[in-house]
Amino acid sequence: MIYFSILVLIFFYSLKFEMIKTKKKFYLFSLGIVFILAFNYQMGSDWINYQRMYDVDIISYDFNDIFFDNPFQKEKGYVLLNLLGRKLKLNYEIFMGLLLYFCIILILKVGKRYSRNIYIFLYIILSKYILIASLEPTIRQFLAVTIITLGYRYIEKRKIVNYLFIIILATQFHKSAIIGIIVYFLDKINITLKKCIFLIAFFPIFLIGLPTIVEIIANFIPSIGEFSYYFTSLRYGINISRSLLGNIYNFSLMILYLYFIFFSDAKKQKNYIKNMAIIYILIGYFQNQLPILYRVQEYFVVGFAISMSFIGSTTIFNYKIKYNKKGIGVIFIVLVYLIMTSEIVNNIYGNELNKKRYGEYKNYFIELLLGRTKETFQEKSHKYEKEIKSMVDEQNRNKS
Secondary structure, three states, X not given: OHHHHHHHHHHHHHHHHHHHOOOOOHHHHHHXXXXXXXXXXXXXXXXXXXXXXXXXXXXXXXXXHHHHOOOOOOOHHHHHHHHHHHHOOOOHHHHHHHHHHHHHHHHHHHHHHHOOOHHHHHHHHHHHHHHHHHHXXXXXXXXXXHHHHHOHHHHHOOOHHHHHHHHHHHHOOOHHHHHHHHHHHHOOOOOOHHHHHHHHHHHHHHHHHHHHHHHHHHHHOHHHHHHHHHHHOHHHOOOOOOOHHHHHHHHHXXXXXXXXXXXXXXXXXXXXXXXXXXXXXXXXXXHHHOOOHHHHHHHXXXXXXXXXXXXXXXXXOOEOOOOOHHHHHHHHHHHHHHHHHHHHHHHHHOOHHHHHHHHOOOEXXXXXXXXXXXXXXXXXXXXXXXXXXXXXXXXHHHHO
């Protein structure tokens, strides 16, 4: 329930902000979120692989070994970062906590700079990205997304060389960060409502042909060919099967979110941020057609959260609201909160596996004070890994 206590408080302050526009509690929320999420203990399932690498796999390697001949499948930048952590004699929990701290704080800082209602931004970025990215943790892509957000300033200053350096740096932590190049050029176009309707119609055709396009390009640029596997393997995304009602629900969500973009002050913000939000919304609907879109979507989530922070300024099809304008805005905010809170409940408590991975919260410092932390990786991982594997196998059997 700790997650929902925080989210309820954020909800309260987002409504309060619509009335008196104060950010006094934002830094307090930021510190609380960092303490809870950055220093979680044995949550998710990816931590097992990351801690195995940190505590076991890289012990016999040095910087020169990785820099000139990286033997690991993970990107070179992340492996070098692990070696640095070990040289500084940080244990895994503190090392990972510092990385997550870096990601969370910098994304919240960017959100604070551009958002209308910072608490709505905070709620959405938590529910749509930071919560699970921290608990799992999906740290390599989290670092890549964070680094790209630091490049927003170069988009605005039109410094493409600096921005390309940011992209290259981000790809050292996750190859998918190459998609960040698209964000730079989004500032040069204006996706209007008419263009958006065209994209909705064109998107399915584009997705069907995308793998073939990549194969054709790979004939001229062979290195591109390695990405073709990403389009078909469920390992890199989520296969979403929808019923007719599911399709209607998701289509309605897409229309609702697009309405908030085009009929609020969100349409007046910087082009690349507004366009990121539109692309995020479209991907959210069409990702069941191409699993990898689930991963690509993360590079547009910050723009989506910023744009949705303008919900309180939403009008009725651009007609000025003369009476109780703030009340209309509050209704829209409550609607979005209900939708996204139901998504969080489903993501965390929708099945036994997620309840185990995300619902049973533990904090490293609290566990340390209570004397419940383990010393070695084997002690930490053996029982947990066995339980998770058993639950994954059972879930797969139920699906089949």
